[in-house]
Amino acid sequence: MAGLAVLAVGIGGFAAYAWHPAIDPVQPPRPESFDPALVRRGAELAAIGNCNVCHTAPGGKVFAGGLAIPTPFGTIYSTNITPDPDTGIGRWSEAAFTRSMRAGLDREGHHLYPAFPYNHFTLVSDEDNRALYAYLMTREPVRAEAPANELPFPLNQRWVLAGWKLLFFREGTFQPDAARDAEWNRGAYLAEGLGHCGACHTPRNALGAERSDAHYAGGEAEGWHAYALNADSPAAVPWERDAMATYLRQGWQERHGVARGSMAPVVGNLASVPEAETRAIATYVVAGMGEPSPARQARARTVLEQARGGGPGGRATAADSQTATAVPGNDRGAAIYAAACATCHEAGRPLPFGGLHLSLSTGITGPTPENLLNVVLHGLPASAGERAPIMPGFSGTLNDEQLAALVSFLRANFSDRPAWDGVDKAVREARDRDRAVSSRPMVALRAAPADPSRP
Ligand code: HEC
Ligand code: HEC
Numbered sequence: 001m002a003g004l005a006v007l008a009v010g011i012g013g014f015a016a017y018a019w020h021p022a023i024d025p026v027q028p029p030r031p032e033s034f035d036p037a038l039v040r041r042g043a044e045l046a047a048i049g050n051c052n053v054c055h056t057a058p059g060g061k062v063f064a065g066g067l068a069i070p071t072p073f074g075t076i077y078s079t080n081i082t083p084d085p086d087t088g089i090g091r092w093s094e095a096a097f098t099r100s101m102r103a104g105l106d107r108e109g110h111h112l113y114p115a116f117p118y119n120h121f122t123l124v125s126d127e128d129n130r131a132l133y134a135y136l137m138t139r140e141p142v143r144a145e146a147p148a149n150e151l152p153f154p155l156n157q158r159w160v161l162a163g164w165k166l167l168f169f170r171e172g173t174f175q176p177d178a179a180r181d182a183e184w185n186r187g188a189y190l191a192e193g194l195g196h197c198g199a200c201h202t203p204r205n206a207l208g209a210e211r212s213d214a215h216y217a218g219g220e221a222e223g224w225h226a227y228a229l230n231a232d233s234p235a236a237v238p239w240e241r242d243a244m245a246t247y248l249r250q251g252w253q254e255r256h257g258v259a260r261g262s263m264a265p266v267v268g269n270l271a272s273v274p275e276a277e278t279r280a281i282a283t284y285v286v287a288g289m290g291e292p293s294p295a296r297q298a299r300a301r302t303v304l305e306q307a308r309g310g311g312p313g314g315r316a317t318a319a320d321s322q323t324a325t326a327v328p329g330n331d332r333g334a335a336i337y338a339a340a341c342a343t344c345h346e347a348g349r350p351l352p353f354g355g356l357h358l359s360l361s362t363g364i365t366g367p368t369p370e371n372l373l374n375v376v377l378h379g380l381p382a383s384a385g386e387r388a389p390i391m392p393g394f395s396g397t398l399n400d401e402q403l404a405a406l407v408s409f410l411r412a413n414f415s416d417r418p419a420w421d422g423v424d425k426a427v428r429e430a431r432d433r434d435r436a437v438s439s440r441p442m443v444a445l446r447a448a449p450a451d452p453s454r455p
C-alpha cells in the first residue's frame with residue numbers, strides 16, 4: 001500500500017513537473033511596431049545563434065524550417081520560425097518566444113526536443129530575446145509546415161522529454177564570474193549561450209546530452225569531427241586569441257587553415273557580427289585552453305620552421321620536396337602526395353589556391369582522419385560571392401586504397417602523433433558521406449548574411 005502511495009505521489013509529482021500551460025495566442029504584431037535598432041541587434045544575435053542554419057531546408061526559404069536533423073534516435077525536423085500565423089510563430093507573444101528559448105517549451109506548453117539547443121539558449125538574457133523576437137517577427141512570413149518527426153515510441157511522446165530535462169537540463173540565465181574581466185564574461189555568455197559551441201565541440205552521452213565532465217573535449221557534427229577546444233586541443237600550433245578571432249570571422253587563418261563542414265556556416269554567420277563579439281568569444285575559448293606545455297610549444301616552433309621552408313612563400317616544390325619521401329614503407333602515399341598535393345601545399349602559391357603546409361593542419365593532428373578525408377574527397381569548391389580558398393576534390397581520382405595510403409602517409413609525415421586506427425573503415429564512411437554531401441546544395445552559407453535593413 002505504502003509503495004503504491006509513493007508511486008502515485010511520484011507520478012503525480014512528475015506530471016505536475018512535466019505539465020506546462022499554453023501561453024495565449026496573439027494577433028501577429030505589425031513589423032512597424034518594432035524599433036529598427038532592436039531589429040538590427042536581433043539580426044546580429046540570430047547570426048551568433050545560427051538560427052538560419054538549422055531553420056532553413058535545402059532550397060527552402062530562410063527560417064521556414066523543415067531541415068532534417070539526424071540524431072542517433074531518429075530524425076527531427078526544424079520548425080518554421082517565420083511570423084506566418086498558421087505554420088510559423090506569428091501568433092507567439094514575446095513571452096512565449098522567451099519561454100521557448102529559456103525552457104524548451106512551445107507556445108502550447110509542449111516540451112521541445114533538445115536538437116533545438118535550449119540547453120545553451122536558456123542562458124540568453126530577456127533583453128537579447130526581445131531583440132531576437134523583434135528580428136524574427138519582422139521577417140517575411142512563409143507558409144510551410146515542417147514534416148512530422150521520425151522517432152520511435154516512446155521518444156515520439158513529448159512528455160518523455162520532461163524526464164530528459166530532469167536529468168540533463170538546468171534552466172537559468174547566464175551568471176557572470178566576478179573573478180574574470182568583462183571581455184571574458186561577454187565571451188562566456190556568447191559561447192555558452194547563443195553561440196552553443198558545445199553543441200558540437202562537447203561529446204554527448206548515450207542519451208544525447210552533452211557530457212558535463214568533458215566540456216569542449218571534441219564532438220561529432222554531421223560526419224565531421226569538431227576538435228577539442230580545451231587543454232586537449234590537437235592544433236599543431238596552440239591557439240592564440242587573435243588567431244582564433246580571425247578564424248571565427250574569416251573562416252581561415254594562416255597558422256590553422258580553413259573552417260569547413262559544419263563549422264563553415266558558423267563562421268559564415270560570425271562574419272556579420274561586430275568584431276568585439278567574436279574577439280570576446282575567442283578570449284573566452286582560448287583562456288579555457290590554458291597555457292600550452294613546453295613540449296607543445298617546442299613542437300609548434302618545429303612545425304612553423306617546417307612551414308616556412310616549404311609553405312606559402314617557401315622554396316620547396318613538388319620535385320624537390322624534402323618531406324615527400326620521408327616515410328619508408330609507404331612509397332605509395334608519398335608518391336600521391338608529391339603528385340597531387342605538394343604543388344599547392346608546399347610550393348608557396350598564394351590564396352585561393354595555395355594551401356597550408358600540412359604540418360599546420362588540425363586535419364592531420366586530430367584524433368580521427370574524418371575531416372582530412374572529407375576535404376580530400378570533396379575538396380573546397382568555389383562558391384559564388386565568397387572569396388574563399390579553393391581545392392579540387394579527389395573522389396573521382398583516388399580509389400579507397402590510395403586514399404588510405406595517402407592519409408596514413410600524411411599522419412606519419414606531418415604530425416608527431418601515433419597512426420590512426422581503422423583508416424580503411426574511415427575511408428569507406430567518408431566515401432558514403434561524400435555522395436550525400438555532393439547531392440546536397442550548400443545553402444546555409446549563402447543564406448547566412450541576414451538583412452538587417454528590414455523593416
Ligand atoms: C542545432 C539546430 C538549431 C539551431 C541552431 C536553432 N534551432 Fe530552433 N529548433 C530546432 C529544432 C530541431 C526545433 C524543433 C524542436 C521540436 O520540434 O521539438 C526548433 C524549434 C525552435 C522553436 C520552437 C518553434 C515551434 O514552433 O515550436 C523556436 C522558437 C526556435 N527553434 C527558435 C530558434 C532561434 C531563435 C534560434 C537561434 C537563436 C534557433 N532556433 C536555433 C533546431 C535549432
Ligand atoms: C554545428 C557544429 C559546430 C558548432 C555549433 C561550432 N563548431 Fe567549431 N567546429 C566544428 C567542426 C566540424 C570543426 C572542424 C572544421 C574543419 O575541419 O574545417 C570546427 C572547428 C573549430 C575550430 C578549429 C579548431 C582547430 O584546432 O583547428 C575552432 C577554433 C572552432 N571550431 C571554434 C568554435 C566556436 C568558438 C564555436 C561557437 C561560437 C563553434 N566552433 C561552434 C563544428 C562546430
Ligand code: HEC
Nearest residue numbers: 257258340341344352353354355356361362363389390391
Ligand atoms: C589546387 C591546389 C590544391 C591542391 C592540388 C590540393 N590542395 Fe589541399 N587545400 C588547398 C587550399 C587552397 C586549401 C585551403 C587553405 C588551407 O587551409 O590549407 C586546402 C586545404 C586542405 C586541407 C585543410 C587544411 C586545414 O586544416 O585547414 C587539407 C587537409 C588538404 N588541403 C589536403 C590536401 C591533400 C591531401 C591534397 C592532395 C590529395 C590536396 N590538399 C591538394 C589547395 C589545394
